[in-house]
Amino acid sequence: MNSRRRILTGVLAFALLAGVAACTGDGSGGVRGTPGAAGLRDPYFPRLGNGGYDVGHYALTLAYDPATGRLDGRAEITATATQDLSAFNLDLAGLTVRGATVDGAPAAVSRAGNELTLRPREDLDKGAEFRATVTYDGVPQTITDSDGSEEGWLKTSDGALAVGEPTGSMAWFPGNHHPSDKAAYDVTVTVPAGLKAVSNGVMTSEKKTADGHTTSVWHSAEPMASYLATLAIGRYDTTTATALGKVPVLTAADPQVAAKSAALRAGVPEILQWQTENFGPYPFAAAGAIVERDGDLGYALETQSRPVFPLGSFDTPTLVHELAHQWYGDSVSPATWKDIWLNEGFATYSEWLYAEDFAHTPAQKSFERAFADEDAWAFPPAEPPTSEDLFAAPVYQRGAMVLHKIRQTLGDDAFFEILAGWPAKYRHANATTEDFTRYVESVAGRDLGDLWDVWLYGDEKPAKP
Template sequence: MNTRARSGALALTVALALLAAGCTGGGAGGVTGKPGAAGLRDPYFPRLGNGGYDVGHYGLTLAYDPASGRLDGRAEITAKATQDLSAFNLDLAGLTVREATVDGEPAAVSRAGNELTLRPGRDIDEGAEFRTVVTYDGVPETITDLDGSKEGWLRTTDGALAVGEPTGSMAWFPGNHHPSDKAAYDVTVTVPAGVKALSNGVLTSEKTTADGRTTSVWHSAEPMASYLATLAIGRYDTATATALGKVPVLTAADPEVTAKSAALRAKVPEILKWQTENFGPYPFAAAGAIVERDGDLGYALETQSRPVFPIGSFDTTTLVHELAHQWYGDSVTPASWKDIWLNEGFATYAEWLYAEDFGNTPAQKSFERAFSDEDAWAFPPAEPPTAEDLFGSPVYQRGAMVLHKIRQAVGDDTFFEILSGWPAKYRYSTATTEDFTRYVESVAGKDLSGLWDVWLYGDGKPDKP
């Protein structure tokens, strides 16, 4: 990429701009700010995310040309400073920044890899709300993770699909791309005639111009971690329904898989009804699913309010799993990537519960199958050894085993109280593994340290289930 080559020139531009302005730090009232941290020291992605501010809202205005692959973007980011700030960073991969302002005034810009540093003309006081606008363009990157999976911006024959777990959202918009900083979103997308643009949340507006270009506006009022944001551009067949008496359900499928996916897409409302009975009220204003061809996407992902699936993975079990994430992972989000088992363990246990209720397979039998899988014992679910292991079998299978052992230890009544109480307590927030273990013990009224030591943190496989 040419971003590193540009970084030296951009740094010189910053220095000259500051010299010309006579700016050496310090804002109104004599405040002397410091740069926000260029990373949140996540155990697996230490440079991911940024310090010194908390984002409240992203307003993304995008235009995409499937033929050239070019994306034109304008990101309006409203945030609150958590310290006196002289400069701050955004995560952005590859794309060219044309202009940046802070509170309407030009900001100096520098780049170093995926770190975009903005230095406003005057320091920002701690506690102050400020508005950053970044104008950018280019051909977004596809990011290859350590485990070989593809994320970021995935080009398709008729458009593109944006998926972001764990780092890919930086490929299509600048932001504080760590799960600990959640925000509301408004995404406005303009695409050529005959092409649809789908995103998270509720479709609030859709207009077509005389030349056939369509602009769609999507609103997500509930806080969302950036890795859960999605954008699907292409030729889709859509269907609408209502879940839970009031939640609009929008499903979409590539025309090649419309017929094959139709029956299961229609089951989204009834699955959500079963999940609310077990997990508590549905946490979002919209629901649905997007189904792609297998060549367009290699895995299913719980993008908020509208999970995405390749047709080869679009089965009842996977749909139950990704919809369960709306409670566990989307509404209650891990505070760091180390806590990812709180997402995947719960969603896997949702599969076991669904099989128990509808497949004549007791959760105990699913537990025993998982226990016999040697891959599930490669490492403790709460302590993946590397970023490459974040989505390994122990995070899913042994994570679910932890929940089943809790169920055995506290009984069904208390367990199902925990199952719905946990996402209620941390609704629209973030949580750690320690938050979870404290919560379980407070509801159960007992010390479960032995269970945590063996099933959550233990290195070896117990002698028996």
């Protein structure tokens, strides 16, 4: 997310625990499968996500009518049972479920708040791959955070925009909506003639249907956390280019902001070239950006392979920030929301590095400015007090300060080894703060406990930078 601080409150109301019946028999009087957990005990959103299975692939087939706001959807979820499973949950906010199957057989469906429970006809064995299909429809919800910013499904004048950090993706498709369960995606979207649908990854086909609609298919082969999934529907002006010799770049802009954003959109390949030189190989098969009018979106977000921006936030530092997230946050994703500083600290430091290379502003100068910001010292970056603080100043500014202190302590050679080595080690995986400190110490060849105690976990502001 961009450096405009978002404050999140009230989100726990969107992850209510579902009541699920207890164990089922195995037909011989014994007990075999048990229900998967209705939450993953995330430190900030304990009921977000679900246990008992691991998703490998989402196939979403969607049709949207902007005139009515209605979304018709079918989600085919391919997953592997991680326990003997008698029932399992999916996160889904609003919308009406019309039916569900597991491996082609009808499944019993129950609903409690945002917990959708499916009970297959037969228990699923641990290690078994299965396919759950959910058919649903309705008008998707917009989730409003305490600062007035919105996520989930945002209705625009000519269509809609779906964004999901941290919980909004459950507003438009059912799934395991915790960043620890990443999956590949195929998204097929049908919209009225004259509109375009833009999502993550590579567009594999686009064709007009017999009734005058347009259907496009988007493929994301690399694992993606659900909060990074996006769908933009509207009358977009699109441009294509190539980055890094082989990566297709697609940018889309609302016609009202297309001209003003054109020059910077054309700069995406150049920025990616600089980033690969510092951060290592680009981790995805596609790249780009989506630029909306300011009234349609209130913040920039690092949606995977194709970040979204309102025009007012579409400037060079923010573009550098969101593209850096493709390495830090999208490819290497947080194991829990407590690890969010690893996303934002690296992305913020990428701004400092870019300013050092192109704006004659040493990173030390950016560090000193951040150090002087009292808001950055409200709490340690690795320990936000509540979910309301996940996108506050310490996560960004003090998170970047941690990285600068590593650079000062170890020197540039070791630091730039870490910049590229960290996303290489955890490419397309999840990582914790402890994973990061352990990795840095392995490169340093020594204990860095004093650095972590002061800059990462310390409550007190040092007397001097």
